[in-house]
């Protein structure tokens with residue numbers, strides 16, 4: 396009898412799990428656990444990919460076994476409020492790692508009524524965030540320890556629960572109210588917060604939000620092999636190794652710091668809004684070669700004739716209307732042959748890659764819609780964006796960074812008239 400899909404999936408899970416187990420055993424690494432002292436090891440790409448396969452197979456198996464009706468009725472609407480409470484009330488930092496605490500102790504430490512603390516933590520425990528080894532006594536798991544000990548992860552949870560999630564709850568209202576809007580202040584975020592400034596303008600007035608956002612950029616983009624390092628490894632920076640690179644919207648300069656360290660004769664200028672760059676110190680070893688300066692990319696680019704202008708995670712924040720404005724403000728600075736390098740998602744052909752990776756890319760597309768009326772783009776949409784901005788932007792193509800959801804989009808300014 397032919398194997399059923401559920402047996403096939405179970406076999407995939409079993410085979411790939413065995414590969415991971417063997418790797419961990421042969422390298423004397425601990426098997427994954429929720430124990431508070433467990434540390435997630437860095438796995439090589441051929442082993443890490445097994446994790447993705449297992450998680451996809453597990454998810455499909457779960458959905459198949461749930462059946463078409465329970466697929467819907469078991470949707471968990473309480474997960475985000477639980478995380479929100481853990482973040483807002485700092486529950487994970489309310490008692491020591493390795494220690495234990497009663498609900499009453501936690502309630503008094505965070506100044507929240509004990510019944511609420513208990514209901515939140517007991518629900519969190521079902522997600523393996525915290526444990527209750529004895530009735531009424533709470534300890535940490537590796538997951539709650541991560542929130543307690545990684546400040547940038549706290550910022551990430553704050554951004555998700557206090558900005559992205561509320562904005563997402565109003566996305567359908569925004570689509571109905573402002574159909575096809577390209578305006579950054581006609582979004583789910585605006586409806587959810589009942590203020591009609593753009594996401595980034597609102598942030599300028601709230602230093603805590605601004606700091607949290609910059610933290611999240613540093614955290615999510617630090618992902619070594621996937622992001623900053625991926626962009627460095629998968630683009631030909633050697634051809635401008637003694638040149639000048641300008642990054643627009645570079646946040647607090649981390650990418651330029653990495654790039655300048657990689658290429659010791661390169662000069663780099665990282666630009667962002669004044670509040671974002673205020674107080675940023677260039678590390679001692681890069682002084683004289685790297686600058687972090689204020690520049691609004693909706694105004695004319697003051698640094699002329701650089702070899703490359705870099706945009707990482709910028710155009711997804713903006714609809715085509717505004718992205719074209721940003722690109723046109725760059726034109727007066729461009730010399731023939733200048734490169735415009737964009738590090739970002741390039742949406743795949745539907746169904747052409749694993750669902751889990753495609754879903755994450757399409758999910759950021761929804762987040763951009765919810766907060767900014769921005770969007771992710773596929774290869775044709777990237778090409779159109781540049782050619783609509785100016786026919787002298789010569790779209791060279793997309794370099795996909797292996798094993799990740801990021802790509803490098805390369806364009807060369809070709810102005811033979813000069």
Ligand SMILES: C[S@@+](CC[C@H](N)C(=O)[O-])C[C@H]1O[C@@H](n2cnc3c(N)ncnc32)[C@H](O)[C@@H]1O
Pocket residue numbers: 595612613616643644645646647666667668671690691692693706707708709712
């Ligand atoms: C999604 S973040 C990306 C940050 C950085 N490139 C990275 O990949 O980590 C977008 C950045 O654009 C900046 N930004 C927004 N509006 C801007 C403007 N008008 N001029 C310059 N930067 C701006 C924000 O401050 C933020 O740092």
